[in-house]
Amino acid sequence: MENELHQISDHSVCAAQIDLRRVRTNPDFWYPVAWSRELGREKAIDVRFAGRHIVVVRPRSGVPYALDGLCAHRQVLLAKGEAHGDLLSCIAHGLKYNRDGQCVSPNVSAEAQCLRLRTWACREKDGLIFVFMGDQSLADKTPFPDFPRVRDRSYRTRRFGQVVNCHYSFMHENLMDMNHQVLHSRLVGKMKPRFLGMDHGDDFVEARYTFARTGGKQPLSEALIYGQRRRDGRDFAYRDVMTIRTQYPYQSLRIETQGIEDPVMELWISYLPQDREELTNRVFGLLSIKRLKVPFLLDIAWPIVVAFTERVFSEDREIVELEQAAWKDLGGDHNQEVFPVIKQLRDLLRRCGQMPKSAEEADP
Amino acid sequence: MENELHQISDHSVCAAQIDLRRVRTNPDFWYPVAWSRELGREKAIDVRFAGRHIVVVRPRSGVPYALDGLCAHRQVLLAKGEAHGDLLSCIAHGLKYNRDGQCVSPNVSAEAQCLRLRTWACREKDGLIFVFMGDQSLADKTPFPDFPRVRDRSYRTRRFGQVVNCHYSFMHENLMDMNHQVLHSRLVGKMKPRFLGMDHGDDFVEARYTFARTGGKQPLSEALIYGQRRRDGRDFAYRDVMTIRTQYPYQSLRIETQGIEDPVMELWISYLPQDREELTNRVFGLLSIKRLKVPFLLDIAWPIVVAFTERVFSEDREIVELEQAAWKDLGGDHNQEVFPVIKQLRDLLRRCGQMPKSAEEADP
Amino acid sequence: MENELHQISDHSVCAAQIDLRRVRTNPDFWYPVAWSRELGREKAIDVRFAGRHIVVVRPRSGVPYALDGLCAHRQVLLAKGEAHGDLLSCIAHGLKYNRDGQCVSPNVSAEAQCLRLRTWACREKDGLIFVFMGDQSLADKTPFPDFPRVRDRSYRTRRFGQVVNCHYSFMHENLMDMNHQVLHSRLVGKMKPRFLGMDHGDDFVEARYTFARTGGKQPLSEALIYGQRRRDGRDFAYRDVMTIRTQYPYQSLRIETQGIEDPVMELWISYLPQDREELTNRVFGLLSIKRLKVPFLLDIAWPIVVAFTERVFSEDREIVELEQAAWKDLGGDHNQEVFPVIKQLRDLLRRCGQMPKSAEEADP
Known part of the structure; x- marks a missing residue:
């Protein structure tokens, strides 16, 4: 009995010691690998x-x-x-x-x-080609991801993605940790995130935030996504709720606003590990934005939306690549996480991913 | 007695297990290292x-x-x-x-x-500078390569060579395996090789082929080398014999045609390992082409011959470098050779080369 | 007793066997890390x-x-x-x-x-920012380098420095070994160095040379630094004394000339290891040149001085980077030093530096 407990404790110590940046993508899921148009x-x-x-x-x-x-x-x-x-x-x-x-x-x-x-x-669906790289007998039983906004004509969807030189775990953490909004302050003005709470389960972590603008003007591009905000006291702040969810291995972000049923924005995103060490990933993202009352306005403004999201993405890319570079430089993970949601997320990514295999085990 | 047999069998297993791409060039031969003009x-x-x-x-x-x-x-x-x-x-x-x-x-x-x-x-000979990098007491006793066509005025010789990023064994295999003609189909049209047979001995492997054109027109450049082919039934096909020989460590290719005594083309080629791992080699090639009945025609057409051979060489280079890249990527040789001549050639290159030495043994 | 002796001898063998190019910079000194203007x-x-x-x-x-x-x-x-x-x-x-x-x-x-x-x-001093990277309790007790010529208005000082891709020990050796003047013969003409002697102690080595011109004309740029030399027999040669000193970890070079009290030139130089293996260093150099009798002449001629020193530096850089490249290629130090001063210097750099630590010990 005592031995058993000891083993469990040993195991948890061991699991905690595994460097998150060495945890491999679990292959028993459907992953987008290319755009259909490619x-x-x-x-x-x-x-x-x-x-x-x-x-x-x-x-x-x-x-x-x-x-x-x-x-x-x-x-x-x-x-x-x-x-x-x-x-x-x-x-x-x-x-x-x-x-x-x-x-x-x-x-x-x-x-x-x-x-x-x-x-x-x-399989091919909604402009994406997916493969199943795990145990092939599980392929048909494995839930296939869905993103219905892509087919919903009241939304317009932007497909984006690039190769980013970091482990996919940095991507998950970056999207979920809204404290990094300071990074985008030049683009979006000073936004103070308020953490509303989180949920988590065996295979997901979900965080909810709201925002108050503490300085700067709302840029046009943001107004197109969130809708325009009037500067009338309380109503201005904390009207939107942003929900970010890692449902392993995918990630999504949803913005809902008071009094409107459908989300004003929904993002679905998947990360494809490129190299054997998984220190590079290719992003496949679907960003769906609700059309305004005058639907074609969004189409006219689309180039602004594209430019805005590209710049946010490029700022994020710089940070995650710096984090990855430091990991390589230091020879391992030295993060001291201070934010409970991110701690939960790290546990999830460790739990759902695959343990690193040594070079000898590698089957090519 | 039983033990002895067991050892022999052990040895052969061991020899077969050595990765061909790690076998080092045997230094007890004369190797070209530079052109005299350099x-x-x-x-x-x-x-x-x-x-x-x-x-x-x-x-x-x-x-x-x-x-x-x-x-x-x-x-x-x-x-x-x-x-x-x-x-x-x-x-x-x-x-x-x-x-x-x-x-x-x-x-x-x-x-x-x-x-x-x-x-x-x-030593210097015929525009090439050679060195002998092995046991210096063997230098004078070691046969010096000869390529008499270079001095034969009824031939014109092209000297060519570049650094190719692969182990020299890929070069030998590529030249000897005429099934790779499919690679050059855009340049030479559809040529179907017919394997005529092979010879092999302690230090050589020789393969003989003939060709039939199954589609496409014979390009001018090829006609200059092989002579023009009339489209009259059997005579068109299988009139030439191509003999490819690895006489360790050199390689040669000879094209003979019915009714003509001298070969229409003769190629002599040597590979100089560049880096310590021998994953890069510098090629020294002498391509001698028999002059036509009107001898200066070949001189006039020489630029076409040069361009043609350059393009064939460049297509071959792409393949051997892809093969080398895959070897690095997979961490070793995963070839499943299906062609008996190439199997013989691989044995020859293993037998005549030097076994890989570990990093510790390296003497600089 | 016998055992003790044996241990001592073992230790000295061991110390001599340590590859000088793996000896790490001793951090218990003040090192310049940036120019103030940066x-x-x-x-x-x-x-x-x-x-x-x-x-x-x-x-x-x-x-x-x-x-x-x-x-x-x-x-x-x-x-x-x-x-x-x-x-x-x-x-x-x-x-x-x-x-x-x-x-x-x-x-x-x-x-x-x-x-x-x-x-x-x-700390910041004379246009340089220094840090102390060793045991912080020693920082205040550790002598701070001084270079008073920088503040002396009868001198003009050039601040220079670049990243050089070699271990700092190559820099020390290169500056101290004046036999490498042959390298600069295109710039300075044929100069024959005469070794006058050396001093050494626990933490320094000092070498003194004089020079005779054996061919070529004295270039203008050199005349600006050394003063013009008349071509009148003995007086021309051996009038200057050059003193090069490694006072660990800094290096200096001083040129004095007969009958003048102050040096005509003084150089102070420090090397900052960049990468973990210390195979790249950033140079911080202060080159002070005594003003001539007509002080502003030096200012007018300053671009020539700058160009001259840049070219000398660039020739030196080529050599030390070739030496470093050979070290990497051969996997260790194969120097056969023939010059006693440099042997002393090598001992000093080994003695005062830090022993290499294995990768496992590395604390990031």
């Missing part, structure tokens, strides 16, 4: 999941499929090859693979028929 | 053999000589210095060395007379 | 000492202070933040620190009050 008919593209090359092919007819991205023969990058009909051929020796990953080029050598590539579950 | 009178150049700096000096009179490329005093690169008469002086402190590697600068300090550089056997 | 009022700059980020802040009033350069919260580079009044605030979450390194932002979170940064002793 992949034409009879084309192939290379994407990476935690260092692994995956080739996604859109055949002449039918839905895209995903295979291991390096030729089984001599590991030449398959996305350099060509898709003809339903087959993908390697640029080097012309070996052809079908959507089951089977090499179908007996003309080169009889032995080539033994060559096979791993296949990965692949 | 080294003027009273000049010095730096070349590298598997990470080791060698300085090659052409003195005021007499043949070039080769010394260790870093000054014995403080390891400053000697090729930065100057050659005066028969001596080479270091840029930093002016220490002078003669062709025996002896420091002859007692004026700096009496102790400087104890400084010596290793000397390396060095 | 740091305006209410500004902060990032400097590095052996890989450690230090932020130096010049508050609205009072002297500069130095703190650890990464925010205690999430290790964001503090020099990206802003100095307001006496406080420094982090760009990411706006945490504010005072000159004692105490976080004074309870508004973000009560826990933030527990955040502290290490402070480092910091």
Whole structure:
């Protein structure tokens, strides 16, 4: 009995000691890997999941499929090859693979028929291509993410994303910690966040904030997203509620305003680890903004919205990349977190992610 | 007896397990390290053999000589210095060395007379400078490569070569595996290689192919090399024989055509490992093309031949560098070779090369 | 007794075996880290000492202070933040620190009050900002470097310095070994150094040279520094004495000429290790030149002096960076020193520096 307790305590110490920036993305989820528009008919593209090359092919007819991205023969990058009909051929020796990953080029050598590539579950939805990189038997049972605002005509959606040179955990923390609004003060004026509370469960953490403007003028771009604020006392401050949620592995942000049922803004975001160490991630973001009473006003103002969100994103990028650079420099995580929500979030990301594997275990 | 057998079997397993991309170039051969035209009178150049700096000096009179490329005093690169008469002086402190590697600068300090550089056997032939980097007592007994077409006026020879970012073994495999012709299909049209057979011995592998055009037009540049092909049935296909040979450590390719005694084309090629890990090599190639009946036609068309060979070389370079990149990415060789000739070639390169040494053994 | 002797001998073998290029800068000295002109009022700059980020802040009033350069919260580079009044605030979450390194932002979170940064002793003198990176209790007792020529109006001082990609020990050796004058022969003509002698003690080595011109004309730039030399026999040669001294960790060079009391030139120089491995250093140099009889002549000619010293510096930089590159390439120090002064200097730098620590011991 005593031993058992001791083991539990040992385990929790151990879990706490694992460097969050080494925790790997849990592959048993559907991850966006490309925008649909990136992949034409009879084309192939290379994407990476935690260092692994995956080739996604859109055949002449039918839905895209995903295979291991390096030729089984001599590991030449398959996305350099060509898709003809339903087959993908390697640029080097012309070996052809079908959507089951089977090499179908007996003309080169009889032995080539033994060559096979791993296949990965692949789906396309709302302009995004997803793959399932974990246990393939779980793919169909695993909930597929939904973001209905993208199809809702009373919203306009901006698709954005870039490669950011940091571990995905920095992205989650940055979005959820609204104390970093000071960072954007040049863009949005002085906004004082008030933390309203949080919820958390096995696979999520949710934080709610409201804001008061303490200085500066509300910029036009922000007014387009939040609606214009009149400067009439209490009503001005704390009218909006911002809800930020990490529902592992995705993240969302919603702004609701008093007296309006639908959110004025909704953001859905996913992070794709690029390199083997997962110190670089590619962002796929869907930012949906509610149309105003005069709907086309939002369309006219769209370039301002785009520029505004780009600048906020670029300020955030600078910070998370500085954090990542310091981690590399110091050889590990030296964060001293002071904000309870972020502590919860860190526990969640450790709990739901995969433990780091040593270099020896790496299966390529 | 049983034990002995067991050991043999153990050894072969072990040999097979050695990653071909870690096998080092056998230094007990003569390797080209520079073109003669690169080294003027009273000049010095730096070349590298598997990470080791060698300085090659052409003195005021007499043949070039080769010394260790870093000054014995403080390891400053000697090729930065100057050659005066028969001596080479270091840029930093002016220490002078003669062709025996002896420091002859007692004026700096009496102790400087104890400084010596290793000397390396060095020869010049047909526009190439060679060094012998192995056991120096073997240099004179070691066969010196010959390529008589270079001196044959019925041929014209193109000297080419570049640094390619891959282990030399990828170069050997790429040249010998004619199934990679699919790679050049945009340049040469659709050519279907037919494997005619192979020979192999202790220190060589030779493969013979013939080709049939299955689509596309024969480009002018190719016609200049192979001769023009008439489109009259069987005669069109399979008239040429291409013989590719790795005679360790060199490689050659010869094209012979029915009814003509001399080859229409002959290629001799050597790979010089640049860095210590030998993951980069510098190519020295001699491509000799038989002059046509009207000999100056080849001279007129020479720019086309040059452009054609450059493009073929550049397509090959892309593939071998992708293969090398995948090896680095995956942390080792994952080739699943399907072609028997290449399997033989891989065995040859393993057998004739030097086993990798661990970092500790490295002698600089 | 025998055992004791054995241990001593073991120890000396061991000390001699330590690679000089791995010996770390002794932090128990005052090091210049920036020029005063680099740091305006209410500004902060990032400097590095052996890989450690230090932020130096010049508050609205009072002297500069130095703190650890990464925010205690999430290790964001503090020099990206802003100095307001006496406080420094982090760009990411706006945490504010005072000159004692105490976080004074309870508004973000009560826990933030527990955040502290290490402070480092910091002084400013003669246009240079110094920090003391060792045991802070020793800072005030440690002699502060002085270079009175900077304040002497009969001299003009050039402040120079750049980042040089080599271990600081190469810098010391290069300046002290006047046999490297051959390197500058294109700039200064052929100068033959004559070694006059040396002194050494626990914490210094001093070498004295004189020079004779053996060829080439004295350039104007050199005449401005040394004074013009008449070509009248013995008097021309050996009139000047150059004294080079490493007084750990600083270095100086003084040129005195017969019959003149004050030196015609004095150089004071310090090397700041940049990266953790100390294979890059930032130079802070003060070059003071005695004004001529017509004082403003030196001012008129100053651009020539600047260009001349820049070119000498750039030639020296090439050599020390080649030496460092060879060290990396060979994986260690292979110097065979032949000059007794430099052997003394190497012992001094080993003795006064800090032994390399293994990666495990590293405290970030």
